[in-house]
Amino acid sequence: MIMPRRIPDIAIIGAGAAGLACAERLVERGLQVQVYDKGRQPGGRVAHRARGGLEFEHGAPGYRDRILSLSSRVPIASRCRVTGLARTDEGRWRVFVDGHPLRSLHAEVVLAMPPQQTAALLQVAPELARPLERVTMRPVLTAMVGLPRPLGRSFDHIAFDEPSLAEARRQPGDTVVGPEGWVLHASAAFSRDNIECEPGAVAEHLWQRFRNNLGLVATTPLYLRGHRWRFGRTETPLGTECLHDRELGIGVCGDWCLGDGVEYALASGRALAARILGIPERRSGTITAAREGKA
Ligand SMILES: Cc1cc2nc3c(=O)[nH]c(=O)nc-3n(C[C@H](O)[C@H](O)[C@H](O)COP(=O)(O)OP(=O)(O)OC[C@H]3O[C@@H](n4cnc5c(N)ncnc54)[C@H](O)[C@@H]3O)c2cc1C
Structure with a gap:
């Protein structure tokens, strides 16, 4: 894993559409972020595999270019499974990868994963974990x-x-x-x-x-x-675009906050970035339904 020279302000766990959209917005505003993902490549459920001259989009189809464009603008550490988070006495976050603590400490941490995987890392913030039980x-x-x-x-x-x-x-x-x-x-x-x-x-x-x-x-x-x-x-979304605890410096986002589909994931990630930045979210339109098979 290549660590950035300057210690990033914000650690983002999950390089799916939500995590990448959140990271892009924060980088646009001059914040230093570091995205971690357990996968070999970014995209999460916008998944792509090339085999024997064939290309397979075996998750959400039609969003590959969007993911490539987002992921080219933010630093991503792939093959990093985050297994724990700890808050120091100074109120900064330490990230554990495969059980090992990383040296850098972050002011804020974003969890951009499905709710079950998010909940597993939220023992540090039980108030944030509770609403996830209904998703x-x-x-x-x-x-x-x-x-x-x-x-x-x-x-x-x-x-x-x-x-x-x-x-x-x-x-x-x-x-x-x-x-x-x-x-x-x-x-x-x-x-x-x-x-x-x-x-x-x-x-x-x-x-x-x-x-x-x-x-x-x-x-x-x-x-x-x-x-x-x-x-x-x-199946059952949370019903709010994201969750953020400003005092603790931790937030969660993902498609499941608002609905089913990539557009919901992107909207949730952008909404969380706006909360972290303390600015109103720029909305490009209302999402009425998940886009099926955009390609
Ligand atoms: C088969 C299938 C077909 C679909 N078809 C459509 C469609 O036609 N149209 C549509 O709009 N949507 C479709 N979807 C839904 C769409 O893929 C999702 O809504 C969207 O991609 C979710 O993005 P996300 O960023 O919220 O989550 P994810 O894409 O799940 O991203 C989460 C990321 O977190 C990473 N991660 C998880 N745990 C850890 C950990 N401990 N440490 C580090 N990284 C971790 C994962 O590797 C992943 O990259 C489909 C989904 C599937 C499965």
């Missing part, structure tokens, strides 16, 4: 499938009316002759009932359902992987 998230099981040839059909999105497979999305890329990527999403009920199943077995099941539904009997995929989103989509 519920639902899991989503997904499969990434690389087909040897394009399906040759004109649609990019297929909705299924069956118990396990809910939808399939064609992935971006040149699909005239070469391989073609699809991401399959399990239904809410199937995801909930099978969340502890091995993702490879889930991927195989979803692929079989896709294959049977589309009559692709002779097709063998070039690539097949499953992914488990344990906290995939917001």
Whole structure:
């Protein structure tokens, strides 16, 4: 991990849309931030994987450029799983990564993760943790499938009316002759009932359902992987854009504060930045619904 030369004022845990939007606003106003994320790359549930010449967006599709643009403007330490926070007698925050304390101390800390992961770090601020108990998230099981040839059909999105497979999305890329990527999403009920199943077995099941539904009997995929989103989509949001304790210097944000979807995550992150800065939030419009499949 590369540590910044000047000790950052604010530590942001989580480089998803919410954490990055918060970080960008703070940096714009001249604050020094350091973002930490346990993943290999930023984006969180705006997830992207490149395999065998194929690109898969196996979380929220259509937001990759937005994430790349945000993440180019803020310092991010990847592969850093934050396991604890401690407040010093001087009122500054120490961050623990994989059980080890980091040397730098921060004036403020932002938690930009799903509520269950946020709550695990909030023993230091029980008043902030309590409202999170009413938030519920639902899991989503997904499969990434690389087909040897394009399906040759004109649609990019297929909705299924069956118990396990809910939808399939064609992935971006040149699909005239070469391989073609699809991401399959399990239904809410199937995801909930099978969340502890091995993702490879889930991927195989979803692929079989896709294959049977589309009559692709002779097709063998070039690539097949499953992914488990344990906290995939917001079911019951908190009902407020973010939480912030100015005295302690700690705040939380994420899609789940306001609703389900990337736009809610971005709005929540920006709202928390405004609270930290003590300025009114600049609003670009009202979000009425999570954008489904923006691409
Ligand atoms: C399969 C799927 C499809 C979706 N489709 C759509 C769609 O079509 N349209 C739409 O608008 N939304 C969609 N969504 C929802 C959208 O992805 C989320 O609303 C949004 O990305 C949430 O952003 P966030 O920043 O709040 O959280 P996240 O993206 O979850 O970011 C949290 C970050 O915190 C990190 N983290 C967690 N714990 C720690 C720790 N202890 N230490 C360090 N880092 C940590 C994680 O690695 C992650 O990067 C979809 C989600 C899924 C799962």
